[in-house]
Structure formats: structure tokens, C-alpha cells
Amino acid sequence: MATLSERILDAPAGTCVDRKVDRAFVHDGTGVLTLGTFREIGRDLAYPDRISVLFDHLAPANTSVTADLQADLRRFAREHGLSFSDVGEGICHQLMGEGHVLPGELVIGADSHTCTLGAFGAFATGVGATDMAAIWATGETWLRVPETIRVELVGRLGGMAEPKDLALSYVGRLGMDGATYRALEFVGEGAQTLSIAGRMTCANLAIEAGAKAGLFYADEVTRRYLAGFGHNVSVQHPEEGEYAREMTIDLGGIEPVVALPGRVDTVRPVTEVEGTPVDQVFVGTCTNGRFEDLERLAALLQGKRVRVRTIVVPASRRTLLEAVRTGVAERLLEAGVTIGPPGCGPCLGTHLGVIGEGEVCLSTANRNFTNRMGVGGEVFLGSVATAAATALAGALTSPEGVP
Amino acid sequence: MRLRGPAILLPADVDTDLIIAGRYLRTRDPSTWVAHAFEDLDPTLAGRLAGTVLVAGPNFGCGSSREQAARALRDAGVVAVVAPSFARIFFRNAVNLGLPVAEAVLDCSEGEMVELDLAAGLVRAGTRPPVACRPLSQRMQAILEAGGLVELLRRGA
DSSP states (O other), rough: OOOOHHHHHHHHHEEEEEOOOOOEEEEEEHHHHHHHHHHHHTTOOOOOGGEEEOOOOTTOOSSSSHHHHHHEEEEHHHHHTTTOTTSSSSSSHHHHTTTTTTTEEEEEEEEEEGGGGGGGTOOEOOHHHHHOOOOOOOOOOOEEEEEEEEEEEOOOOOOOOHHHHHHHHHHHHHHHTTTOOOOEEEEEEHTTTTTTTHHHHHGGGGGGGOOOOEEOOOOOHHHHHHHTTTOOOOOOOOOOOOOOOOOOOOOGGGEEEEEOOOOOTTTHHHHHTTTOOSEEEEEHHHHHHHHHHHHHHHHHHHTOOSSSSSEEEEEHHHHHHHHTTTHHHHHHHTTOOEEEOSGGGGGSSSSOHHHHHTOOOESSOOOOOOOTSSSEEEEOOOHHHHHHHHHHHHHHGGGGOOO | EEEEEEEEEOOSSSSSHHHSSGGGGGGGGGGHHHHHTTTTTTTTTTGGOTOEEEEOOOTTTTTTOTTTHHHHHHHHOOOOEEEBBBBBHHHHHHHHOOOOEEEEEOOTTOOOOOEETTTTEEETTSOOEEEEOOOOOHHHHHHHHHTTTTHHHHOOO
16 A cells, blocks of 8 residues: 555655666756766766666757757767767657656656656656766665655546646645655546646646656556557556645636746636736747647647747657648748747747747746746746637737637 | 854745856856856845855745756855755755755844754754754765765765
């Protein structure tokens, strides 16, 4: 009788354990620091075949300094036979989620949004560069098995509400530190109605409530998805466990929401801030840059034209290819959208759509901290449908009223 | 481990973007992170950090896993960070880099002398009664005492 985290880490909540890491990954940002620290440790790679290096944060490079730092990491990855994704392949969490993470695994990424991969019934959490360098050197890490908050999802999303609205809503309810040190487990019939993309969106925001991980149990949806990548996996069944807290969310009651600039937990119905002028709309990131998101955006923009600059950054090459093959990319371009190369885009405020002083952006990303996307700019976080309605109106607009 | 320094008070939910903004992360020169620490919170802070104890509100270091945040504070000469709670990745990063962190609810004024006795698990401000910090796990104590995880690993642990 245990929570999914306790089962995967094989110890009761509260204990500290050393565990072999099944998949470890870095991106170009954290990878540079990891490599430096790994060299200081002065050992060999323990399990090179478990390590991935994926370029996404500043990809392609924005300055010569970035290019030089990336060149060193790229050389290292190739020389040591690591799994390597160069610029243009996409976001680390998305690429790992394209068949490289399996239920029951321990996945450690040098990025806070590694919790995204809990969508597959894996224990996935983020660490900093020194912890990752130690994993490169030893193949292991230590973890305190977290207590779990059980989030029971009932019903199904209705109207224009999306998994992103669900995710923002639970962060709003928990607060920015409401789940610190804990894991979130999303269970119930409502969880099973969510697609893999929706589960990834939902798990992605776990860290915004401070959680160490956000987990879904692998079910038939997971099985089918991973079968598409050649994996035959078993489903996981919830057991009665000891939970630190239990909460229930009725998916039918979820409505389109935004997080107000500055904090991810200041969540309000879009209707409360409707009419706020925006300068830019951004659809992408490890939260909402998947094919399902692009397809939805294209459907909502079809035959119309955006009134503010609208930037779309696909989460991976596979996503972009699918958008091209299905005509989604064409519809987006016809609607006046700018499409950037797969990766993190402007989310972290360094390239491909940084906003200026006094500008406002509606973004489908996961962070709206002060100056995050540009000094003096403000970021509202919302869903793809809210992004579409807002892009068409040039001001924050609820998708519920859009024909 | 006994530590002391005058307090700099910081608000709740200071995220790692505020500690060191994304626009300064890519560099070969780690002193960049020291020079621009807390720039978007208070541009005068970076020059005043050496020898101080940061006394912050809850959830210090939330957000990105960027280790440059903990690194900037350590390299700036911050003696320790005290807060009622920390975001877990920042907390691990700080310990891994040998930057002392203490979870405690400390009543304290700006500039007041803060003393920490990490072995005893106590922290006090000025002449006020000491308050208990949440004890670090043995593992974290060992990392901190070694001066960081790299040092511990180099010793063969």
C-alpha cells in the first residue's frame, strides 16, 4: 500500500535513499555548468548510455559566447557517445517524452520542468548542475522520498477549457509553495480522460506549486502512446496510500483562466481581465508547444488574421513536421503567425520574441516572473484557446465567446 | 559550523530569475552572476552582499533550477541564507555548492547581526532569544561540512 512515488523509489515517504538513475538529461544551459563541475570531480562517466544532452534553451545560439559554450558541450557529448539532440530538435522534456521515458523509471533532468515526464508514470524531478555532475560521475543520486498530495480529477473538461486551465487552477489553489517537497498524484476517472499531451501540460506545472514531481498512473492511453514508439509497457494501478493531503477537482467546473503577471498562482477567470491590450501572443514551450496545441490554435485561427504579433514555437521537430504534413503550419502562417525553430523560444527572455518595456504578452508558458520574458514587460499565462482569442482581438479575450 | 553577519531582509517567493536573470546566464565569467545578483529586485543589492546573512520570506529560490543563483550568492560572499522555507532545487544547489542555508522563522530587522550555529541548529538575531532551525539531513550536513558535493566526491565519498 503506497503512493506511486513510494513504489518507484521503493521506500516510505520521508526516508532518504540512494538510487540508480534510469535517465539523466541536461540542456544547453544547465549542461555547460554540469560539464564544468563534472570535470572538477575528475571521474569517468558511470553510465554514458543513460545520459542525454539536448539543446533547446538558446538553440540556435544567439551570441558567439553561447555558440562557444555549446560547441564544447556538443564535442563532449559526441566524443563520449551520449545521446545528443542538436539545435532544432526541440525541447528536452518533449524529446524525452517521445518514447524515451517509461513508467516506473527514475528520471532526473537538470531543469526544473523535468516534472513534465511524470505524465508517463515515471518519477521525474529536476536538479541543479552539481547534482547532475554527480550523477554523470556515479550513476546515482540521493532523494528524500516525498509525501504526496492526491489530486482526484472527476468529470471531464468542457467548453473551451484545456488541461492548461486545469494546471493553472490547481497551482492557484495550492499556491506557489503549496506542494513544496511533495509529489502531486493525479488520479481518478478525470485523469484518464486527458491525452498524453494534456497530462504533460498538467504535470509540467507541478513545480510552479513547488512540487518535486507530478505523476499520472500509466493506463491504456499511456500504453497506446508508448506502443507508437515501440514500447510494450504495463499499466499502473493506484493503491490505498498515506497521503499528506487530498483534493478533488471537478474538470467540468474548470473555465479558461489566466495567471496575472508576476506570480503563477494569481489565477483569475479570463473574463475578469478581458480587454487588457496585449502586444504579443506566444504559443509554445514544454507546457503547450505540442502538436495538439498547434492544431487547436490553427483551427481557432482558420480563415482569420491575428491582430497582434503572434509567435508559435513547436516543442519538437516531430511536432513541426506533423504541423507541416497536416496543413496546420500553413493555416498558422496564413493567419499571420510567425513560426520559430523548435525549442524553448522566448520563454526565458533571451531570444526569439523577447518583449520590451511596458509591453504585455499572453503566453502559454509556465512562468510569468518579473522581467522573465524581457525587462519591463508583463506576462499573462493562459491556454492555447485563450491565446487564439486574444491574438484575434489584440486584447485578453475569453475563448468562450469567440464564434 | 558557526556563522555571523548583518541581515539583509528579502521578501517571500524570491525566484531564481530575480536572483540572477536569464539574460546573464550565458557567460564564461562567473563574476557576471555576482555583479548582477538581485538586479531586478534592487540594483544596489549586489554590491552589499559580502559578509551578510540573507533573511528571506518563505519559498526562497523558487522557479528555475539554474545553479547560477546559488553560485552568485556564494561567490558574492553571502554567509548564509535563512528563510522559513526554500524551494527544493535551490536548497539542494546551495548545499551542493557549500552555501549554508537554514530553515527558520526568524524575527529580525535590517542590518541586525544574525548568528547561526548549524551544528546546534540554532539561529538568533541581535540579542533576541535563539530560534531552532529545521535540522539538515545527515547527508546534507556532510556535504556542507565538506564545502560542497564536488569536494565530497573528490574525497572518494
